[in-house]
Amino acid sequence: MNAQKTFEHTLAKHHQSHTRTRQQVFDALAHHANLSMRELTRRCSNVDRASVYRSVKLFEQLGIIVRIPHGWKYRLELGEAFHEHHHHATCDTCGASIALPEDSTLEDRLQELASRRHFRLTSHQIELHGQCQNCQNN
Amino acid sequence: MNAQKTFEHTLAKHHQSHTRTRQQVFDALAHHANLSMRELTRRCSNVDRASVYRSVKLFEQLGIIVRIPHGWKYRLELGEAFHEHHHHATCDTCGASIALPEDSTLEDRLQELASRRHFRLTSHQIELHGQCQNCQNN
DNA sequence: TGTCAATTTGCGACACATTTGCAATAGTGG
DNA sequence: CCACTATTGCAAATGTGTCGCAAATTGACA
Numbered sequence: 217m218n219a220q221k222t223f224e225h226t227l228a229k230h231h232q233s234h235t236r237t238r239q240q241v242f243d244a245l246a247h248h249a250n251l252s253m254r255e256l257t258r259r260c261s262n263v264d265r266a267s268v269y270r271s272v273k274l275f276e277q278l279g280i281i282v283r284i285p286h287g288w289k290y291r292l293e294l295g296e297a298f299h300e301h302h303h304h305a306t307c308d309t310c311g312a313s314i315a316l317p318e319d320s321t322l323e324d325r326l327q328e329l330a331s332r333r334h335f336r337l338t339s340h341q342i343e344l345h346g347q348c349q350n351c352q353n354n
Numbered sequence: 355m356n357a358q359k360t361f362e363h364t365l366a367k368h369h370q371s372h373t374r375t376r377q378q379v380f381d382a383l384a385h386h387a388n389l390s391m392r393e394l395t396r397r398c399s400n401v402d403r404a405s406v407y408r409s410v411k412l413f414e415q416l417g418i419i420v421r422i423p424h425g426w427k428y429r430l431e432l433g434e435a436f437h438e439h440h441h442h443a444t445c446d447t448c449g450a451s452i453a454l455p456e457d458s459t460l461e462d463r464l465q466e467l468a469s470r471r472h473f474r475l476t477s478h479q480i481e482l483h484g485q486c487q488n489c490q491n492n
Numbered sequence: 493t494g495t496c497a498a499t500t501t502g503c504g505a506c507a508c509a510t511t512t513g514c515a516a517t518a519g520t521g522g
Numbered sequence: 523c524c525a526c527t528a529t530t531g532c533a534a535a536t537g538t539g540t541c542g543c544a545a546a547t548t549g550a551c552a
Binding site for chain 3: 523524525526527528529530531532533534535536537538539540541542543544545546547548549550551552
Binding site: 232233235236237238263264265266267270288 | 498499500501503
């Protein structure tokens, strides 16, 4: 199932309308990974800011998108129904965001750590900081 | 070396003044782990809010504190020179923040993942979400 | 396809968070 | 202790996220 179908299907499953506005917000997110809220509103220039916020909140609840911690703020990207689960590294020099390969050992360790505190783990985010290959060479 | 000495030493090493304001901000952070910015400014009531922000930014650059992702926001706590490196789990039911044991396997995996993308890793943050033991029993 | 009820949107206004410029003040080195 | 520089407080600007409400859009169904 392609991204567009998955999107429409997810909305329908939760009895939410497939509107022009939501489609525009989804398109922006689908075409540009790792958008900040500011970038997203810029790319949806004919959609009111409040509506973008409302769509983002809804999409997050439906699992269509996830919030990725990024410094003091966060970025948005499509959720696991669209991408394989993965994490990101942020280059502190140029600000680039690099997607990292999936790694089940890592996920297992987290599960194990949580268990030791009798914590029932439902989700997690990892934020790496450092310097990307390009910036190391400058 | 105790926390206070480490603090003064870190400032001196970076040619930064040890001022009354910075000391107050540091004290608040040293006595209460996991403060939000709002809580921090409340605890530094005789320090101007803008100065608290300026101190926090400086402390973060010097590694005196780290920002811990916490939902859409973040919390502050003393850096690695003051505490052993660790991560937190946030209970989505009651909001509690649970410190997790250190785990070198985990850290090694992250290092490995970063290397595969030729990324030079300098720091990382992990945020776990789920339900704490107490809330599971209710 | 047209109509209607329900949902969603845009707008304006608000509340709160964070940053900035600048004059006054406090800290540092000699 | 003085003079110089860095830091602070203040006030104002900017940024982020939310809300109420009237108007527009959507989905269901005739």
